[in-house]
Amino acid sequence: MSRILTIAHAEWRLWLRSRLAFGALLITALLLTSTSVVTALRMSEAHHARIHQQAVAEATFLSQPDRHPHRMVHYGHYVFRVPPPLSVIDPGVDSVTGQSMFLEGHRQNTAMFADARASAELGGFEDLTTALAYQLFLPLLLIAIGHGLIIREREETTLVPLLAQGVTGTELYAGKGIALVGLSLALLLPLAVMCAVAVGRGAAPLASAGVIGLYALYLLVWCSLILLVSSVARSRSLALGILALVWLGTALIIPRIGVESASSLIPVPGKIETDLNMQAELRAVGDGHNASAPEFRQLQADLLAQYDVTRVEDLPVNFRGVVARAAEADLTEVMNRHAEERMALEAGQARFAASFGWLSPVLAVAAGSRALSGTDLATHHRFLREAEVVRFDFVQGLNRVHVEQLAYGDDINRNIDAEASKRTRMSAENWNVLDEFTFRPAAATERLARASTPAAMLFAWLLMLAAIGALAARRVQP
Amino acid sequence: MTGSFRELRFLAKDRAALLWLGIAVLVAGLSVFLGLREVAAQRTVLNELIEVDRAERDVLRGLHQDWGDVAYYTFHLTHDSPSDFAFAALGQRDTSPWKHHIRALALEGQIYETDAENPDFALIGRFDFAFAASMLAPLLLILLLHDLRSRERAAGRYELLGATAASRGSPWFVRAVLRVGALTLCLLVPLWAAGLLVGTGAAKLALASLVVALHIGFWWGFCAFVDRFGWSSPVNLTALIGAWLALAVVVPAAIESSVETAVPVPEGGEVMLTQREAVNDAWDLPKSATMEPFVERHPEWADYTQVGQSFEWKWYYAFQQVGDQIVEPLSRAYREGRIRRDRLAGTLAWLAPPALSTRALQAIAGTSMADSLAYEQRVRDFHAALRGYYYPRLFRDEVVSDASLGQRPEFPVVGK
Incomplete structure (x- = not known):
């Protein structure tokens, strides 16, 4: 054991003395730290801004004057997707999906104002985040420093004396491995600090520990790969070439191939397409603004029978409100069905693309990291669903006011003159049908469960590379 | 001229170079x-x-x-x-x-x-293609060019090659030109084929080819610059990939945040x-x-x-x-x-x-x-x-x- 540690120690000393290794280390540490700080500042600013915007939106809604309740249905409300605490590490889809959504009656809007639309185009890597720096660029440093771990001893003919002193191949392999793993763990420090910061801001400790564990696992995969290549390659150049190729493939090419295949194999109709295809179904529901439309005759007959009257004017409830409420419920049923279909397809696409994680640990760690941070597609879908619940609740709350408090006679005569119009204005106290909304990602255990497949992918990679490595270690010969 | 043919033969036998060029064709074609x-x-x-x-x-x-x-x-x-x-x-x-x-x-x-x-x-x-030509191509070029001289140095042939060549720089220049040219063609031929297929305007194709060639030219220049220091191949490669990281990722990220602030x-x-x-x-x-x-x-x-x-x-x-x-x-x-x-x-x-x-x-x-x-x-x-x-x-x-x-x-x- 002490021999293994001596080998690791010697390697660390060498890195500190080598200007190249030391320089690369320093630059990487700097890059990781500055990226972490920038990402954290940006996301915590967004966090505060959106909490504030949400509060303003709620206050604005509640402070609306007395009005016809249906006007408030169209006045609508805004919800904001507040980034979860762990987004300071991995903002995930935050910048490419809209952060706010306008909620109104009879419509499901899309989330608007994705940051990506107002940001400059600079080739695709300009949105550098802590997560991306760890996923894509830390492996490059490990490759640069570690590719020569074993092959160097052979090229510099120090391998023969080493082995002659009784060091076994496995010991050499383990020592070098510890050296590289030790470095990787040290480089996880900025990430661990950010996780601690996130926990301080309310992130679930379990999920935060999961993030650190996931990235540690990921770096272990790279360490074992680098070690393996370094022990089997015939020259340092070849080792470096092979590792560069693997990085190119797993970091830049395979993830995008995954995206392209998912998008062409599982087509998802766009929003406009869905809306247009939905039109016929929506027309069958009828226009809730028009209580005399033929679609609502049955409703009218049922209601008249229920209250045993012959004219809608004699109903104890406002028939126009009843129609609005029924139409909203039916419309929502249709819209939700289509929205769920679309989300299921999108989730299918994401799952398919993520299955390329078996081929690329980079893709696996990215998916796991987003899931744990609560910034993945599933979380965005959760936001859409929660927003829809808010929308439906306040619209139906207003419709209830319309049904129960607004007299039918006043309602149909509202356009006659200003006085008549005034009679249809309901007290602003009714606007408290709006619930407070704070978006929170799923519970930590659920996120851990979502991250388990990517973690399993990484684990499979690690197991495979370690097993081959153990075999290769025994065959380390001069 | 015979020198060029000889270099072409070398290139055809250089398995690593062929691998990178093959990847270039694959990436561009895909x-x-x-x-x-x-x-x-x-x-x-x-x-x-x-x-x-x-x-x-x-x-x-x-x-x-x-x-x-x-x-x-x-x-x-x-x-x-x-x-x-x-x-x-x-x-x-x-x-x-x-x-x-x-x-x-x-x-x-x-x-x-x-x-x-x-x-x-x-x-x-x-x-x-924009991603392939702007982000991947520089990396492939770096892999192709990083050991032009350093490999010969490591093999102990560097001085000999320099001494027997007609001019000091010529064998390296021809070697580099062939590799750079081959890479450029590997990228552009699939583009041209696709352009012909869908009837892209010739001016657009020519302009795009120029952009690709200039971009590759820049990286060639950069590789040549690093090559002058006489470092070993792994050091060259590390430095060049570091430069790629800087120019493709770090500088754009810095530009983006400064633009957003400004x-x-x-x-x-x-x-x-x-x-x-x-x-x-x-x-x-x-x-x-x-x-x-x-x-x-x-x-x-x-x-x-x-x-x-x-x-x-x-x-x-x-x-x-x-x-x-x-x-x-x-x-x-x-x-x-x-x-x-x-x-x-x-x-x-x-x-x-x-x-x-x-x-x-x-x-x-x-x-x-x-x-x-x-x-x-x-x-x-x-x-x-x-x-x-x-x-x-x-x-x-x-x-x-x-x-x-x-x-x-x-x-x-x-x-x-």
Whole structure:
């Protein structure tokens, strides 16, 4: 054991003395730290801004004057997707999906104002985040420093004396491995600090520990790969070439191939397409603004029978409100069905693309990291669903006011003159049908469960590379 | 000449070099293939949508007897068809809308809707030719060139080669030219093939080829510069990949955050909120509060501003327009902010050749931020035309007729 540690120690000393290794280390540490700080500042600013915007939106809604309740249905409300605490590490889809959504009656809007639309185009890597720096660029440093771990001893003919002193191949392999793993763990420090910061801001400790564990696992995969290549390659150049190729493939090419295949194999109709295809179904529901439309005759007959009257004017409830409420419920049923279909397809696409994680640990760690941070597609879908619940609740709350408090006679005569119009204005106290909304990602255990497949992918990679490595270690010969 | 042939033979036997060149062909071929598929899919979607949209308007025809209802219920599809070179650089088409479904209500409430695709995809990015040529090609070139001299040095042949060559630099130069040329061809031949297949304009292809060649030329120069220090191959490669990391990632990231700091853009949500308040407040305000600002913009309807009843369609559409007018300064600031950000990023991109190359290819493909904003402007123009069509009919209280509906403007299709 002490021999293994001596080998690791010697390697660390060498890195500190080598200007190249030391320089690369320093630059990487700097890059990781500055990226972490920038990402954290940006996301915590967004966090505060959106909490504030949400509060303003709620206050604005509640402070609306007395009005016809249906006007408030169209006045609508805004919800904001507040980034979860762990987004300071991995903002995930935050910048490419809209952060706010306008909620109104009879419509499901899309989330608007994705940051990506107002940001400059600079080739695709300009949105550098802590997560991306760890996923894509830390492996490059490990490759640069570690590719020569074993092959160097052979090229510099120090391998023969080493082995002659009784060091076994496995010991050499383990020592070098510890050296590289030790470095990787040290480089996880900025990430661990950010996780601690996130926990301080309310992130679930379990999920935060999961993030650190996931990235540690990921770096272990790279360490074992680098070690393996370094022990089997015939020259340092070849080792470096092979590792560069693997990085190119797993970091830049395979993830995008995954995206392209998912998008062409599982087509998802766009929003406009869905809306247009939905039109016929929506027309069958009828226009809730028009209580005399033929679609609502049955409703009218049922209601008249229920209250045993012959004219809608004699109903104890406002028939126009009843129609609005029924139409909203039916419309929502249709819209939700289509929205769920679309989300299921999108989730299918994401799952398919993520299955390329078996081929690329980079893709696996990215998916796991987003899931744990609560910034993945599933979380965005959760936001859409929660927003829809808010929308439906306040619209139906207003419709209830319309049904129960607004007299039918006043309602149909509202356009006659200003006085008549005034009679249809309901007290602003009714606007408290709006619930407070704070978006929170799923519970930590659920996120851990979502991250388990990517973690399993990484684990499979690690197991495979370690097993081959153990075999290769025994065959380390001069 | 014999020297060149000899070097060509060397290249043909250099397995590592062939591997990198093979990857280049594969990457370029795959990227244009996927790009072509994507553009074909977008065209199919657009064609279907155009059909459905027209059918939908036909269904509505005759359903409403009032111009107010007609304008309220009729949507119009606007779209930005991909150009004949869009397959090479999908650019903003991933995150910015290239189709909108709009009607004659306040435009500011509609124009920011995004019919975006799976956000996971926008996050990871597309595999298009622009990515292959701007991001991957430099790495492949680095792998091809990093050990030109250092390998011979390591093999102890360096001085001999230098001494026997006609001039000091010549064997290295020929060797490099062959590799650089081969890589450039490996990238461009698939592009040209795809261009021929879909009939891309020759000028666009030539310009794109020039961009690719210049970008590769830059990296060649950079490799040659690093090679002069006489480091070993692994040190060369590490330094060059570090440089790639700096120019492809770190500098663009720094440019992006400085552009965002230097050019503030109003919160998009702010535009929407202001617009909503303006439109909704109008219901409770005296009619004149709407009609006066409306007439300022449209003096031709000054004689038609009396609103007798508590609800009239012309007043409804007037306050939709006034809502847009009120938010105009904010909306313009949002638009101009994005334009200024894009321009500044364009200037600063000269510091990061991979970013510059991406932007150049997107500009040729008509998928740049500027193109996206130009499409937004076309939507605005079309919306103005719709208003121009409905206003006379609403204000003069005309009868809805098939003949009149036939005159309704259609979204113009712009060839690119």
